[in-house]
Amino acid sequence: xxxxxxxxxxxxxxxxxxxxxxxxxxxxxxxxxxxxxxxxxxxxxxxxxxxxxxxxxxxxxxxxxxxxxxxxxxxxxxxxxxxxxxxxxxxxxxxxxxxxxxxxxxxxxxxxxxxxxxxxxxxxxxxxxxxxxxxxxxxxxxxxxxxxxxxxxxxxxxxxxxxxxxxxxxxxxxxxxxxxxxxxxxxxxxxxxxxxxxxxxxxxxxxxxxxxxxxxxxxxxxxxxxxxxxxxxxxxxxxxxxxxxxxxxxxxxxxxxxxxxxxxxxxxxxxxxxxxxxxxxxxxxxxxxxxxxxx
Numbered sequence: 326x327x328x329x330x331x332x333x334x335x336x337x338x339x340x341x342x343x344x345x346x347x348x349x350x351x352x353x354x355x356x357x358x359x360x361x362x363x364x365x366x367x368x369x370x371x372x373x374x375x376x377x378x379x380x381x382x383x384x385x386x387x388x389x390x391x392x393x394x395x396x397x398x399x400x401x402x403x404x405x406x407x408x409x410x411x412x413x414x415x416x417x418x419x420x421x422x423x424x425x426x427x428x429x430x431x432x433x434x435x436x437x438x439x440x441x442x443x444x445x446x447x448x449x450x451x452x453x454x455x456x457x458x459x460x461x462x463x464x465x466x467x468x469x470x471x472x473x474x475x476x477x478x479x480x481x482x483x484x485x486x487x488x489x490x491x492x493x494x495x496x497x498x499x500x501x502x503x504x505x506x507x508x509x510x511x512x513x514x515x516x517x518x519x520x521x522x523x524x525x526x527x528x529x530x531x532x533x534x535x536x537x538x539x540x541x542x543x544x545x546x547x548x549x550x551x552x553x554x555x556x557x558x559x560x561x562x563x564x565x566x567x568x569x570x571x572x573x574x575x576x577x578x579x580x581x582x583x584x585x586x587x588x589x590x591x592x593x594x595x596x597x598x599x600x601x602x603x604x605x606x607x608x609x610x611x612x613x614x615x616x617x618x619x620x
Contacts, residue, residue, distance in 0.1 A: 491557030513590035554584035
């Protein structure tokens with residue numbers, strides 16, 4: 326079947342009954358048919374044809390345990406986003422009263438000023454409710470943070486990735502759960518492409534034209550890599566040097582994405598060669614990398 330959303334129960338039911346379920350890349354399946362008519366009968370015939378011809382674009386599917394651990398990371402991420410929205414609303418209340426402290430609003434002094442602002446009844450009630458929601462979210466996120474740390478400490482691959490400066494439990498676990506068996510990738514460029522960190526290309530007639538990054542693949546993982554890369558450039562001398570050099574020629578946003586791509590490829594080589602930091606720096610820069618066996 327082609328990859329689609331909200332099909333987990335069907336896949337589990339088919340697997341439990343003894344069927345070997347193959348999930349295919351929906352975009353590649355669609356591109357295999359030149360006709361513009363699409364309906365279930367044609368889709369079924371197309372999938373059967375690709376299977377018989379050995380061209381079915383099968384994709385990797387995480388195990389049930391890996392899917393559940395993904396829910397832990399996604400749940401935490403969603404709560405963090407809600408907390409950010411709540412804090413933005415509190416900033417809005419403060420700015421309407423002429424208080425523009427930006428990040429300092431969340432210091433003890435800033436929060437005291439915000440709590441003591443003279444507001445009208447419903448605005449005051451809104452401030453009270455927002456503070457209560459923020460405290461509730463803080464408590465829930467703290468529990469999830471601790472759960473992620475415990476899971477990462479028990480995972481050998483995650484512990485290996487955390488030797489890289491800037492990579493913590495959340496990024497390391499997300500990378501392990503997103504990439505699966507890294508031996509299915511032959512080189513680092515394929516990893517960058519899988520995560521949507523390579524540029525779009527419109528080249529023809531000997532002229533190369535590159536656009537923005539493709540943004541294909543896991544958006545959550547791409548966001549974590551960009552955040553982790555900004556920490557890595559402060560802690561890793563080599564990455565910092567490349568980042569600053571690129572900032573002289575490109576916009577900072579471009580330099581951040583390039584750092585994220587380099588970090589993703591480095592994490593891939595750490596898993597591929599089972600080498601921690603800083604030993605992986607020599608491995609990724611070598612033109613002849615002694616790859617370990619799949620076992």
